[in-house]
Amino acid sequence: MMMKWVLRKKAMLIIGLVHLLSLLQFSLFTNAILDPHDFLALQSIRNALEDMPGSDFFSTWDFTAEPCDFAGVYCDGDRVIALNLGDPRAGSPGLTGRLDPAIGKLSALAEFTVVPGRIIGALPETLSQLNNLRFLAVSRNFISGGIPASLGQLRALRTLDLSYNQLNGSIPQSVAGLPALSNVILGHNRLSGSVPTFASQTLTRLDLKHNALSGSLSPTSLPPSLQYLSLSWNQLTGPVDRLLTRLNQLNYLDLSLNRFTGNIPGDLFTFPISNLQLQRNSFYGPIQPVDQVTITTVDLSYNRLSGQISPMFSSVQNLYLNNNRFSGHVPGSLVDRLLAASIQILYLQHNFLTGIEIDPTAEIPVSSSLCLQYNCMVPPVQTPCPLKAGKEKTRPTGQCIEWKG
Template sequence: MESPLGFVFLISHFLTLAAALLDPIDFLALQSIRKGLSDLPGSNYFAAWDFTSDPCNFAGVYCDADRVVALNLGDPRAGSQGLTGRIDPAIGKLSALAELTVVPGRVYGALPPAISQLKSLRFLAISRNFLSGDIPASLGQLRGLRTLDLSFNQFTGSIPFAVGTLPALTNVVLCHNRLSGSIPPFVSETLTRLDLKHNDFSGDLPPLGLPASVQYLSLSWNRLTGPVDGILSRMEQLSYLDLSLNQFTGCIPSNLFSFPISSLQLQRNQFSGAVQPADQVTIPTVDLSYNRLSGEISPMLSTVQNLYLNNNRFTGRVPASMVDRVLSAGIQILYLQHNYLTGIEINPTVEIPVSTSLCLQYNCMVLPLQTPCPLKAGTQKTRPTEQCIQWKG
């Protein structure tokens, strides 16, 4: 029978062999990271992490020579259903690390400030876990960071000003947290995606605006205020815009409707004034509902497939071109309820295409035809006469 001393020597030999294949500092850091995390039930990701073998062969560990350059903790390709535990600060010892991701799971606790020691880090994505506390201001030291995705966690506090100064950012995804305060300026001229929805941000947008390079901008479900026309007018590369469920004020810039946007979401704010696109609008979905917009409805909006103008202060008659588009099934959704519209040129006997949803109720006109409306439109068909007289006056 082998002596205990011989067994210890054998284990030591294996550890020395494994460490010889990987930088000793990286080897010890991986051991600490492993001790802080464990598999969720049904997951076997860490089954392959046997430190008597070369860690560069572990699931989710990628090396260049003797250094760890990428770490995908809980790689789903290795059968992971998620991890639990805390991220050990030793992760900051992986000085050659360029990519760090953590699979969705139940990892909790703070994001270690030691991550700011990873000067080579380009990609940081830890989403759909239970990380909490502040976003470390020291992340502003990661001057080469391109992607920052900490979405669907429980972070609180504000976005550190230093994070906004990172010059190489292309993607910032911090949605579905509990972040608050104002949105800092972002200086990166390569920033293409900024997703901050479902937080508690307040105040105006940064006075210097956001980079003109932004293509995807989502700020919905916050408490943001102030005008946006000056900022949005310069962001001509936008392909997606969602500012819904805030408290933005002022007018909607007319040139916004000519941007290559697939979906324009401005509903449930306090935008006011007329809506006057310069040309026919080719954006498939435009939602301007629940604002304070007024004036007549522009015929330039007739080419929108899904158009939500309900719960505003629009007046006048529905454009004839819009009626034509409804009857030809060119418009799939046209919600005009809860305005002060005075008429629509449509034959009461005409049949609305099955593929089209048209709602006209609670305006200043007798409805020429009955069409199904959403439940939130209420049961009243026509606005009280005194309201119409008062608004017209």
């Protein structure tokens, strides 16, 4: 009996040890020690960067502890899958230094972001080794050099935000050709060359404003999936009517401060756009919306547009048609909406308009602004105008006669 009891106790002890070992193995699996390659990569990244005065982002980066608990480091098992460098809270001073090429060793990385700071130098070519990278955002720093063409190897990349840096050179076609891109934000750099053809049919946001891009746009250079397009403050030329008619999903369009020419298609005003900025280009010809325009803000100022103003614009809240070549009478529907305070801004100065049906004693609502000066008529009401409109109330008679002729 005693022997059986001893054997039973030994068996129970062995079962308990096996169970304990299983628990330890499970614990080690779920709380795995960071992969050595990732550990060394994080050390190199840390050594190349410093907190700016007032930032304490790296205070938790103590390599005697588990790196997966560091601020901005996110792991899955023993691999780093996301790295967000810098305190993301608004107003954080950010980081200074350089981005170390060792980042390419974080082979499981899917997300890499850097908060605004004073990081200098070029983007590491080793970023192209991150085959799982889906989100890359290094904006509002002092990154210089070109956009590495090797980033075109990141076939899973969906968001690329390199805005507000000092990048120069052209936008690589290899990057524009990435198939999964949905957001490309490269504004406020020093990029030059032409706008490449973007291949992704899921691209919804393209922001290239404030660069030095030039050349014309092919009618098929941008996918019809686009919802947000900003190309303002560049040196782009040529017509865009055939391109714009394809982009019928747009809800924001800014092509201002370029050198675009040709006609503005009437279909454009039926798109689900809330803000349309086409000012300071060389668009010409009449504007003929096919239906009532429901866009909140339409800015067509400083172009070469001509013909009569369409009454279809009477539903627009902020309408800038100044500094063009419009002629004829201002539609009565625009006047009615203005006096009802439905139109807040109606700028018609510096055109060739010959009349407007408005009572000289009419009071313009306090919430609305009307400017009529420097047309081929004496403004029937005196309203404050922007300083840029100058002081002359009407055009010289000779200009108006010549325009009619």
